[in-house]
Amino acid sequence: MKIALLGYGKMGKVIEGIAIQRGHSIVLKVTSQDKNYNLADVDVAIDFSTPESAVDNITNCLMNNVPVISGTTGWLANYNKMVELCHEKNGAFIYASNFSLGVNIFFELNKTLSKLMKGLPQYSTSIEEIHHTQKLDAPSGTAISLANDIITNSEYKNWTLETPKNNELGITAKRIENVPGTHEITYESSVDTIQIKHTAHNRDGFALGAVIAAEWIVGKHGIFTMKDVLNIG
Ligand SMILES: NC(=O)c1ccc[n+]([C@@H]2O[C@H](COP(=O)([O-])OP(=O)(O)OC[C@H]3O[C@@H](n4cnc5c(N)ncnc54)[C@H](O)[C@@H]3O)[C@@H](O)[C@H]2O)c1
Numbered sequence: 242m243k244i245a246l247l248g249y250g251k252m253g254k255v256i257e258g259i260a261i262q263r264g265h266s267i268v269l270k271v272t273s274q275d276k277n278y279n280l281a282d283v284d285v286a287i288d289f290s291t292p293e294s295a296v297d298n299i300t301n302c303l304m305n306n307v308p309v310i311s312g313t314t315g316w317l318a319n320y321n322k323m324v325e326l327c328h329e330k331n332g333a334f335i336y337a338s339n340f341s342l343g344v345n346i347f348f349e350l351n352k353t354l355s356k357l358m359k360g361l362p363q364y365s366t367s368i369e370e371i372h373h374t375q376k377l378d379a380p381s382g383t384a385i386s387l388a389n390d391i392i393t394n395s396e397y398k399n400w401t402l403e404t405p406k407n408n409e410l411g412i413t414a415k416r417i418e419n420v421p422g423t424h425e426i427t428y429e430s431s432v433d434t435i436q437i438k439h440t441a442h443n444r445d446g447f448a449l450g451a452v453i454a455a456e457w458i459v460g461k462h463g464i465f466t467m468k469d470v471l472n473i474g
């Protein structure tokens with residue numbers, strides 16, 4: 242496959258290595274310096290850019306009939322606009338807050354645990370995420386996905402980075418040098434604690450998942466998720 246990398250930073254570079262190992266070629270690498278890039282002769286685009294640029298990148302792909310995978314976080318207020326555009330153009334699009342197989346299994350564990358804990362008011366729930374100090378957004382997209390799944394299955398109404406009030410699910414976002422991504426869910430009562438945790442050791446899992454998603458989407462039309470790609474849950 243001929244792949245365009247929209248964003249050639251920490252993730253773009255790891256994706257490049259894995260894509261080449263799997264027999265693909267990188268025909269375009271876009272950074273903040275490249276304003277008007279040309280998507281001709283691209284089979285699929287992989288966007289790991291910035292919260293400010295993801296919407297333009299996804300729009301460019303959909304307008305040019307290029308299937309697009311986006312892992313960029315922090316732009317989700319515009320997700321529905323991208324869904325509409327994708328339908329209008331009969332395009333193909335996957336967004337995932339986290340492309341790693343391990344985190345996608347962790348998402349399913351989180352949903353199951355939150356269903357088990359529903360109706361047990363003696364436990365209070367919280368989420369902690371830790372990432373490297375260059376990360377632009379907080380909380381992480383993954384933490385938001387985890388929080389939304391807990392909210393769906395519980396009495397919590399929304400998440401907050403502040404001290405949680407009634408019906409608010411607290412998320413703590415820590416920034417520590419070189420941490421690729423750690424997420425922990427805690428259920429705390431006066432007698433015990435239940436915790437589930439995912440720790441990424443490096444960026445390879447995110448990058449491999451994105452390349453697998455790119456391989457999977459070519460030739461398809463519609464909006465998909467990593468559940469479709471991995472066939473789990
Ligand atoms: N979904 C996942 O699995 C996952 C995993 C890791 C990171 N991420 C997300 O991916 C994004 C990128 O992460 P990173 O660590 O590679 O960041 P990074 O800062 O290392 O790289 C960002 C890249 O985007 C480029 N960029 C800036 N403006 C651009 C534009 N207008 N068009 C194209 N590229 C542009 C920058 O030049 C840079 O190359 C972040 O939003 C991060 O949260 C998601």
Ligand SMILES: O=C(O)C1=N[C@H](C(=O)O)CCC1
Pocket residue numbers: 314338339372376377380381382383384421422
């Ligand atoms: O390094 C990042 O930035 C990461 N971003 C994603 C998120 O916000 O959840 C996934 C983990 C790494």
